[in-house]
Amino acid sequence: MNWDYLQPVKIKFGAGRVVEIKDLAHQLGCQKGLLVADPFFLTNGLADKIKKDSDGCVVATFGKLSPNPDVTEVDECANAIREHKIDFVIALGGGSSMDCAKAAASIALTKDSIRKYHGTNETMPQEHLPIIAVPTTAGTGSEVTCVSVLTDHTNGKKSPIVSDGFYPDYAIIDPELTYTMPPKITASTGIDVLAHALEGFWSKGHQPICDACAYHASKLVFEYLYRAYENPLDEEAREKMCEASLIAGLAFTLPKTTSSHACSFPLTNLHHISHGEACGLTLDYFARINAKGDDGKRIDDLAKQLGFDDTEAMAGEIHFMKEKMGLRNDLKDLDLSDADIDDLVRISRHPNLYNNPVEITDEMLREMYIKLSK
Numbered sequence: 001m002n003w004d005y006l007q008p009v010k011i012k013f014g015a016g017r018v019v020e021i022k023d024l025a026h027q028l029g030c031q032k033g034l035l036v037a038d039p040f041f042l043t044n045g046l047a048d049k050i051k052k053d054s055d056g057c058v059v060a061t062f063g064k065l066s067p068n069p070d071v072t073e074v075d076e077c078a079n080a081i082r083e084h085k086i087d088f089v090i091a092l093g094g095g096s097s098m099d100c101a102k103a104a105a106s107i108a109l110t111k112d113s114i115r116k117y118h119g120t121n122e123t124m125p126q127e128h129l130p131i132i133a134v135p136t137t138a139g140t141g142s143e144v145t146c147v148s149v150l151t152d153h154t155n156g157k158k159s160p161i162v163s164d165g166f167y168p169d170y171a172i173i174d175p176e177l178t179y180t181m182p183p184k185i186t187a188s189t190g191i192d193v194l195a196h197a198l199e200g201f202w203s204k205g206h207q208p209i210c211d212a213c214a215y216h217a218s219k220l221v222f223e224y225l226y227r228a229y230e231n232p233l234d235e236e237a238r239e240k241m242c243e244a245s246l247i248a249g250l251a252f253t254l255p256k257t258t259s260s261h262a263c264s265f266p267l268t269n270l271h272h273i274s275h276g277e278a279c280g281l282t283l284d285y286f287a288r289i290n291a292k293g294d295d296g297k298r299i300d301d302l303a304k305q306l307g308f309d310d311t312e313a314m315a316g317e318i319h320f321m322k323e324k325m326g327l328r329n330d331l332k333d334l335d336l337s338d339a340d341i342d343d344l345v346r347i348s349r350h351p352n353l354y355n356n357p358v359e360i361t362d363e364m365l366r367e368m369y370i371k372l373s374k
C-alpha cells in the first residue's frame with residue numbers, strides 16, 4: 001500500500017492563546033491584517049478586542065458572511081483584501097468563516113471571481129496571503145484542511161474546492177472561544193467531528209497516520225461531546241472536543257469524506273439542515289452498510305477499540321447520542337414528496353460518494369431516504 005502524508009499547518013493549542021495572533025503576525029513578517037470574523041464575534045466584542053490588542057497589525061474587519069458561505073461573500077471578502085492592501089488574513093469563526101477567508105486569501109491575489117473555480121475543474125492557483133485560522137466551533141477542522149466548502153445559491157450547488165494553497169500558515173485552537181456555543185450548535189458541530197473521523201477512517205483513501213487520528217478523535221467525541229452539550233462551561237469537555245475536532249480534521253483532509261458528507265449537501269441546500277446535523281443524520285446508516293462490505297473487519301476492529309461489541313453497537317450509540325442531543329434521526333417533519341426524494345437521491349451523487357468503501361447505488365439512497373421520511 002502506497003501513501004503520502006503532508007500536514008503543513010503550525011498548530012498552537014491551548015486556552016487563552018488567541019492573544020498570540022499579533023506575535024504570529026510578526027513572525028510571518030506581516031503588518032496589515034484583515035480579520036474575517038463570524039458575525040457573532042462582531043456583536044459579542046471579541047473581534048473589536050482582537051483588533052484593539054493587535055498593536056495596529058489588524059487594520060480592518062470583514063463580517064458579511066453566513067453559514068454555508070456563498071461565492072459572492074468570498075468575492076466581497078477578496079475585494080476588501082485588495083482595497084485595504086492586506087498582507088495577511090485572520091479567520092475567526094466556524095467552518096463558514098474559515099472557508100470564506102481561505103478562499104478569499106487565494107483569490108485576492110488574482111483578478112478572478114471564486115466562481116471560476118467553484119464546481120468547475122479549474123485548478124486554484126497555489127499562491128495565497130498568509131492565513132491564521134482561529135476556530136470557534138469544535139467542528140470542521142477547517143483550520144488544518146486544504147478544503148474550502150462554498151455554495152453558489154444561484155444554482156443551488158454546494159461543493160468543496162481543494163487546494164494546497166488553502167492550508168493556513170498557523171492554527172490557534174483556543175477552547176475558551178467555544179464556550180459561547182449554544183447546546184444545539186455544540187451538538188451539530190460535534191457530530192460533524194465524528195463524521196470526519198469515521199468517514200476518514202473508512203474512506204477508500206484511508207492511510208495509517210489518518211487512521212490513528214480517526215481513532216483518537218472518535219474516542220474523544222464518544223467521551224466528551226454529550227458533556228459539552230450538557231454544560232457549555234465544562235472546560236475539560238470543551239478542550240477535549242477542540243482536540244477531537246482538530247485531530248479529526250487531520251484524519252479526513254487527505255483521505256477525504258464519503259457518503260454522509262455527500263448526502264449532507266442536498267439536505268443542507270434544499271432543506272436547510274445545518275452541516276453537522278445533516279452529516280450525522282446518515283452516519284449510523286452508512287456505518288452499518290460499510291461494516292457489511294469488504295472493509296467490514298477494519299470498521300468492526302475500530303468499533304471494538306472504541307469499546308463497542310461491533311459496528312452495530314457503535315451505530316446504535318451514534319443514534320442514541322443524536323436523540324439525547326435533539327439532533328435529527330429522521331426527516332418525517334419535512335413531508336417529502338416523491339419528487340423531493342428524487343432530488344435528494346440525484347444531488348447526493350456527489351464526488352465524495354465515490355470515496356465510500358461500499359458502492360452506493362441510487363436504489364440504496366432512495367430506500368434510505370424513504371425510510372428516513374416515514
Ligand SMILES: NC(=O)c1ccc[n+]([C@@H]2O[C@H](COP(=O)([O-])OP(=O)(O)OC[C@H]3O[C@@H](n4cnc5c(N)ncnc54)[C@H](O)[C@@H]3O)[C@@H](O)[C@H]2O)c1
Nearest residue numbers: 040067068094095096136137139140142145147149180181
Ligand atoms: N473546510 C473544511 O475542511 C470543512 C469541513 C467540514 C465542514 N465544512 C463547512 O463548514 C461549514 C460549517 O461550519 P461550522 O459547523 O463550524 O459552523 P458555522 O461556521 O457555519 O457556524 C454555525 C453557527 O454557529 C455560530 N457560532 C460559531 N462559533 C460560535 C461560538 N463560539 N459561539 C456562538 N456561536 C458560534 C455562527 O454564528 C453560526 O450561526 C459548512 O459550510 C461546512 O460545509 C468545511
Ligand SMILES: [Zn+2]
Nearest residue numbers: 140192196279
Ligand atoms: Zn463536515
